[in-house]
Amino acid sequence: MEKKLNRAWALIIGTVLIALAILIGQSSAQADSSVASIKERGVLKVALSPDYPPFEFQSKAGGQSEDAGIDIQVAQKIAKDLGVKLQIMNMSFASVLVAVEIGKADLAIGGINPTPARRQNVAFSDYYYNGGQVFLLTKEGAKQLKKASQLSGKTIGAQSSSLQYKLAKDKYTDSKVVGMDKSSDLVLALKGKKIDAMGIEKPVAEAYIENDHSLTMIPADYNLSADETGAAIAAAKGNDELINEVNKSINEIKSQNLMKTYLKNAAHKLKDTTANTSMLHYWQYFLNGLLYTLYISVWAIIGGMILGAILSLMKMSAWKVLNWPAVSFIEVVRGTPIMVQILLVYFGLGLLINIPALTAGIIAVTLNSAAYVAEIIRGGINAVNKGQFEAAQSLGLSKKDQYRFVIFPQAIKNIWPALGNEFISIIKESSIVSIIGVTDLVYELNIVKADTYRGVAPIVVVMVIYFIVTFGLGRLLGHFERKMKYGN
Template sequence: MKKKFFELIMLIGLLFTALPFSQASAATNNTKATDTSLAKIQKKGVLVLGTSPDYAPYEFQTTKNGKSVDVGMDISIAKQIAKDLGVKLKIKNMDFDSLLVALQTGKVDMVMAGMNPTPSRRKSVTFSNVYYKGGQDIVINKKDAKLYTSKKSFEGKTVGAQTGTMQYNMAKKQIANVTVKGFDKGADLILALQTNKIDGIVMEKPSAEAYGKNNPQLSLVNGHFNLSSDETSSAIAFQKGATSLAGAVNKSLAKIQKKDLINKVYLKEAGSHMETNTVNTSMFHYWKYFAKGIGYTLLISAFSVFFGFILGTILAFMRLSRNKIFKAVATAYIEFVRGTPLMVQIMFVYFGIGLIINLPALTSGIIAVSLNSGAYVAEVIRGGINSVDKGQTEAARSLGLSKSGTMRYVILPQAIKNIWPALGNEFISLIKESSIVSIIGVTDLIYQLKIVQSDTYRGVAPIVVAMLLYFIVTFGLSKLLAYFEGRMKHAN
């Protein structure tokens, strides 16, 4: 039995890992055979752009008419490209290190995020022509301006860079004995710098200048890095082999460059938006961001609690069943889910299953969190049922109750009372753990926190607001659960 159990776990694991790669391989082979990337976009009438809006002046967010909108140089270029193609532009926001995965799995049609077309990236995606050339700077605290004058000053120090970027690898290779810490968002890097967790930030020159201009506590150092043309350039990424789409986009880029729209229009517009963001950086001014974030957090949590409880109940009964197949399947599922991180599960549902069914980010987040919660709820329910004395079952059966009737009227009511505190803890934990859905672009509270940090150039204040909101929600829920627990005890 143990051998079959482990074989089942291995089979499930292989299916989880092999499915995305097999689907991606098939997609790649199809692309090589016939490139219809441009035709498909023109047929559906929508060009989907993937970006990470925390990298001013390339892409960031601002408030227009009370709504959060994506702006920046890259966004302006993307709008012109969509216009030239005769289609609408749809923007999907997510973490930078998820963008190429989203591209390869068909979640987005192209990626713009100040991305450098490095040789390693060219192996997996197709790039457009270069549309902008910048440089690389190191952002430091102004009080340390005398300590750091070039990249050599950081030998033996700790620097930060955005995870998955060329800057991260460049710092490791070109600064001796340096420790490089990766962060998902630019705002996290600035916060780490200002709280002395790192000594400097390796950042693309335009973004470094944007932070320096809008934050008087920061200063810039020219790192004098040894850079190839790819490492000072930005290009648009497409699926590997999407040459027809890349060709059409290159025509738009040529028109933009001929008119010098980037320098004459797009960068000036981005600067204007950045100035607007810093006019009022109070947290109250951004209350709609936090309200939207807490709304999505509660929505995800409510659905996940509901579906997770149903799934957990089914799994608990399967594991308690005398049917060996049901028991083995439930055990394998529970052990596998509890043995893998929630973040990986969310990415698998969104990117892996998304190869077969194109699920929206919100739906993917709810499904992943529900599936994860179900495994933990199952063990709580199973433990509660096992905690009821076996004599209760024998007494009920001797009085003529059926097996199902005994479970329904005798065992479960007592089990629920026993497990209520544990279930409450699981539901409260779920609210906090749901914050990880922000990695796929779900606009929950953590996602909005990052946006406010990026827009206001303030690191700590948005965190404090988010902490208070989480506390209010979880404290309120704990009091509600305690009320019902008291009612149960009173009913005894």
């Protein structure tokens, strides 16, 4: 009973410390995004999700990969007017406003509608674009669904946390509304008949239809004003000075009719990008993603083993000053999703220390692995026969040498299969780092899907790559397991 209470207290203390770290860091986040600070460092940091053509996407025109689209040009205009360079921070759409709210990015852009709920947490500029709302359908589905009012009772898809998702939930109360992080996944669901229609902005729908002739669209029937559907740029709450500078740039875009040019440029780059949509054409994307995945996995395996061994010994210690932190850490990590941990390290710890996305991803995956490795090692040590401890003591070995020469070698044999499974899991679970913009295999998968308008082919390629890597690692681990088993 006492042990359970100690564990519960350790878990509570660990959770409170994490919450305090976030609150302390959040109080200092705003100052970094002031206009003076931006000009001093010479860089404007803009968060976006590059999987929403023609607003933002990754162009492969000329063999070089670069961020392109309407929003990229708007951001470039703002940076130029401020007299600084533009730094694009790619991440999932659900994370862009969080990045601005805590000061990780100066601005967030991406066809974002300033809803009342969003205005409570961030400040918004004037509207810079309004494309209108439509529903994307397959041509086959359009034979039965000729107007939006017929969607009642149907399954509607929309990007999670988007205006389209909220509009569909509010209006079509008797319909099932499905949210997904990526528009390309929704289109795949639409073509696979998992959803009947997809709520989306008109320019995005037109881009999909241009590149996939099996799709069509119908107007939405929301009857909304421009203020309710327009796209604006987000900054930290209270950062009125930066918002004023952004509004100056937006006013120039409107007065000089630059949006027409931006649309034309985006369409041109999108056409070049989709000229060749074969998976072979994107081999560099997949190779780059594989290298990052392996890089993250190797460091996480090494770090997880070292930290896991330390945590296991701390947890087995009779000293509470060592035992409690280890128990707290292990319970918190094992009791929370790895995606939440990655967001916490990047956005939470990033409040105190400026951590790049790749470093944050490695740290989070390493910490997650260490908690599981610690329990694997502890179980392996406890599985060693007590007689082995007594025999080592009778030989006059020190505590350190007992573990080094007698206990650990036997424990390794016991835990090797479980460790092997953990190593393979790290490779697969590291895919979640794509949510903060780390260019691993899953990140590149989403980029290729958005660029090529092909849903299944990129998924198959990435699945094959993961299988080859994990299958090869499994065989290698099995080889060493057999050598340890037979002693040769």
